[in-house]
Amino acid sequence: MLLSLFFFSLCFAGGYSDPVTCSGIVPHRQRTxxxxxxxxxxxxxxxxxxxxxxxxxxxxxxxxxxxxxxxxxxxxxxxxxxxxxxxxxxxxxxxxxxxxxxxxxxxxxxxxxxxxxxxxxxxxxxxxxxxxxxxxxxxxxxxxxxxxxxxxxxxxxxxxxxxxxxxxxxxxxxxxxxxxxxxxxxxxxxxxxxxxxxxxxxxxxxxxxxxxxxxxxxxxxDGVDPDSSSNVCIEDSYISTGDDLVAVKSGWDEYGIAYGRPSYGITIRRITGSSPFAGIAIGSETSGGVENVLAEHINLFNMGVGIHIKTNSGRGGLIKNITMSHVYIEEARQGIKIAGDVGDHPDEKFNPNALPVVKGITITNVWGVRVLQAGLIKGLKNSPFTDVCLSEINLHGMSGPRSPPWKCSDVSGFAHQVSPWPCSQLSSQETGSCASFSRD
Incomplete structure (x- = not known):
């Protein structure tokens, strides 16, 4: 089963013909x-x-x-x-x-x-x-x-x-x-x-x-958790665990804010896996910030949530320029979740007014079958999530052609060819960073 799923991952990612890799990030050393x-x-x-x-x-x-x-x-x-x-x-x-x-x-x-x-x-x-x-x-x-x-x-x-x-x-x-x-x-x-x-x-x-x-x-x-780290590549792997397969993190509440070291330049590609929690996650510990993350050609089976961006009041931190594309989800409680009320706190010293900023989230080319609920986007009243760009997303339900509708609040952005239709807050007119969003 493991090998067949991994083979499917390669096929969904475009087969064996010269896949893009991250081999140049770390120089090869020949041990003498x-x-x-x-x-x-x-x-x-x-x-x-x-x-x-x-x-x-x-x-x-x-x-x-x-x-x-x-x-x-x-x-x-x-x-x-x-x-x-x-x-x-x-x-x-x-x-x-x-x-x-x-x-x-x-x-x-x-x-x-x-x-x-x-x-x-x-x-x-x-x-x-x-x-x-x-x-x-x-x-x-x-x-x-x-x-x-x-x-x-x-x-x-x-x-x-x-x-x-x-x-x-x-x-x-x-x-x-x-x-x-x-x-x-x-x-x-x-x-x-x-x-x-x-x-x-x-x-x-x-x-x-x-x-x-x-x-x-x-x-x-958790499978792989890059944390307050930069230039990280995770690719061509199979992960089946009891928690998130890959979770990008950067510190916890007031301690992460004070340390101030973001995660950025993270590439995740050609991952196949299964988990009762998330496939690709950002958070929930994001207090140092998370920027410039690319996840593509991901194949997820028997999941809790396919894509999960999660933060909370007290976290602070900037989450921006997150791109996820070519994701296949088969059987999940939820296809996509972007939420500002997830995760606990280290102690009572956290500042509830340290609100995260979430903007520039692009999710495109997602196909899901047997997805119980399509998605949820729950921003914060005093820090709405902005420039959330959704395109070419089709999430089928357990017993019909469509999952139950999305639930959304305190979010703005753009949606194009999303089924079921996400929410009224996401316009069909491209605005902000979604204006330069490619639908190809």
Whole structure:
């Protein structure tokens, strides 16, 4: 099923003939030095703890510099380990049949400080558990291979969340902080404790040819969340998780406003996936601003919401120049949702008068079948959403040719060939930034 859906994604995106890619964002590095985890005592029997082997191998890469960097090879086998940090100028390479598996013994899981743009852990006050594979202040790092697996064994964390016994925020599976020139490709990510891939305060990041899997009922297992980051490309991947497949973020309420680092220059293309939440999301943490996002050739199945732009009073931040096109949605509660009343707050210190500004949203060439409700656009009374441009959108309902009508408030913009017709606030006369909107 996974391969057939991914093949359909490529076909819907125009087949195999020279697709546009983001390969030029990060320069290709040919590693001149190769070491194996087995050189440092690594044992892939699924029982032996390999934390010492991974940490010693990466210490060697960091302190014995080789021109061109070093490739750390993980041969077939199951390598149980605690969390570990990556270093600059390295490639973590997983052979076919290689599994790096997180231990479920959580007593030694390190804590790190909260992100400054969040002010606290995303789930609990205070610090947060470090991601399973972590990079802070690194550059020129590659995680790749022959579709080996990074397995977070997240069910023990999910159960703590369900039982409300978490003391701190769960760890991401892979996180890069303050880093640049990162490539993640040709790896399977499985059962993350929290978000799967989280580049935050990063630039020049490519995520491609990955598979990200988690059960539909796994809490907060977002696929890829670029956060206060720039020049990020996510493409040619399959994602099936318990939360948003891709969510662009930039900080949380007063902390994100103060930190003031937007996400911009984000490209998302040829993604296929399934989730009870959103396919492509902006937010809800958008306090640093989100600008210049392109998502195209997206195929979504059995979804909560196809396209979701979400923010809230107290967020502040500017969301503009968001373009989503060539989206196929099959079975969803809602096709398109743009809303200003989504998401919680870190504490009582947020300013309810810090209103987000949402403008320049272009959504075109969307086809949906078995969509329960076509869409909802809910702006803010004191900060209406403007220049929302919809074109060539056809959303079929569960039992008829059309979904139930849209619900709209506090929005202005333009609509052309949208079925069912969205709302009276969206004019058939192009105005504002919609005046230069191409309907091709």
């Amino acid at each position: 030095d190769t070491i194996s985890i087995t050189d440092f005592g690594g044992v892939g029997d699924g029982r032996t703890l390999n934390t010492k082997a991974f940490r010693e191998a990466i210490y060697r890469i960091e302190h014995v510099r080789r021109r061109g960097g070093t490739l750390l090879f993980v041969p077939p086998g199951v390598y149980l380990t605690e969390s570990f940090n990556l270093t600059s100028h390295m490639t973590l390479y997983l052979a076919a049949g290689a599994v790096i598996k997180a231990t479920q013994e959580l007593g030694n899981w390190p804590l790190i400080a909260p992100l400054p743009s969040y002010g606290r852990g995303r789930e609990r006050p205070g610090g947060r558990y470090v991601s399973f594979i972590h990079g802070d202040g690194v550059r020129d790092v590659v995680i790749t291979g022959e579709n080996g697996t990074i397995d977070g064994q997240g069910d023990v964390w999910w159960n703590m969340w369900r039982q409300r016994t978490l003391q701190f925020t769960r760890p991401n599976l892979v996180e890069f902080v303050n880093s640049r020139n990162i490539i993640i490709s040709n790896v399977i990510f499985k059962d993350s404790p929290f978000w799967n891939i989280h580049p935050v305060y990063c630039s020049n990041v490519v995520v491609r040819y990955v598979t990200i899997l988690a059960p539909r009922d796994s809490p907060n297992t």
